[in-house]
Amino acid sequence: MNFLRLSILLSFIVSTTMVYSQKLKKNQFHNPLALQRADPFVTKTADGTYYFIATAPEYDRIEIRSSKTINGIKEAKPVVVWRKHTKGIMGNHIWAPELHRIDGKWYIYFAAGSAEEKWKIRMYALSNPSEDPTKGEWKEEGQIVTKKDVFALDATTFEHKGQRYLIWVDRGPGNVVNTSLYIAKMTSPTTVDEKQVVISQPDYDWEMHTYKVNEGPAVLIKNGKVFLTFSASATDATYCLGLLWAKEGADLLDPKSWNKLDKPVFFTNEKFKRYGPGHNSFTVSEDGKTDIMIYHARDYEKIKGDALSDPNRHTHARVLKWTKDGMPDFGQDIDDNDMALKTKKK
DSSP: OHHHHHHHHHHHHHHHHHHHHHHHHHTSOOSSSBTTOEEEEEEEOTTSOEEEEEEOTTSSEEEEEEESSSGGGGTOOOEEEEEOOSSSTTOEEEEEEEEEEETTEEEEEEEEEOSSOTTOOEEEEEEEOOSSTTSSOOEEEEEOOOSSOSSOEEEEEEEETTEEEEEEEEOOSTTOOSBEEEEEEEEETTEEOSOOEEEEOOOSGGGOSSSOBEEEEEEEEETTEEEEEEEESOSSTTOEEEEEEEETTSOTTSGGGOEEOSSOSBOOBGGGTBEEEEEEEEEEOTTSOSEEEEEEEESOSOOSSOGGGOOOOEEEEEEOEEOTTSOEEOOTTSOHHHHHHHHHHO
16 A cells, blocks of 8 residues: 555656656747857747847858747758848948838848948848748848948837837947947838937946947837847957836937936856847747847857957847836846746746
8 A cells, every 4th residue: 555655656756747847848948049149139920930030150141040939949940031242332241130020021120341341331121021031032222321320230120109210329429439329210111310319328337348339229118118228348258238218108319218227237147157148139928928038148258369250159048027116137147047937937
């Protein structure tokens, strides 16, 4: 009798452990989601498809992966949809593509230098009327022209209260050698209004390691606020995320509407071998209930040579939590998988 009870108990423990392990595996991300892919951007469509796009380490092409799950991105086959020109504009430094569905058409916004002058970087757009962005023809829409037009890159777009906006990066006001964040209303998917204002430039030491940098903007609207993450400092272990926010009803073209935290919200954590996390995007879980942050980071600190020549910025996913005050909690002292597990337990 005792033996029978023990057998039943052991069987229960084994089966419970298996179920728990399966749930745990299901609700954790298979990080890194994509090796050697920086500046990741994920968008989820109404039918539940996730499309992933990022900077390839060769800086020579744009590719898209599609999956019905976030974890599925890891095994999804990249489809090359565009390659750099052999001469002239769009011929070098193909960086930070983003994929957006606007008025029934897909658009890719990306940065590129010219074949002859790789640091002559500007913003460009591609369009595709296909339902599936990995299929159909991509048309070159040309440069997104802005007033500053000195070193324009990292364009992101979002719609708020019936108006579409563009946030991007260029040199700061005057002759300041830095990169700052600009915002303007969009007059079409490829043009911006004349009013273009700076809403953030490097102010704190953590934004100025090696270079004075604000770049990689990403927008999330929630809890009555427009949240804007951005990346700061060099693309090595000093790279980190900062946070701006404005009230939902504020004038987003008024710099005074934006509040800026004086400390980074997500940065290197040696304990988890997470070095230089940054240039993120936001999406939601498969059930549409949980906010997910997609970002890149290295798993080592020391880099040989120029950080931009090091290919090992890998794409990761993690749950984005929220404080009682409705502010995002990036979980600086928590590992990616622990974020997923703890969120599931609640």
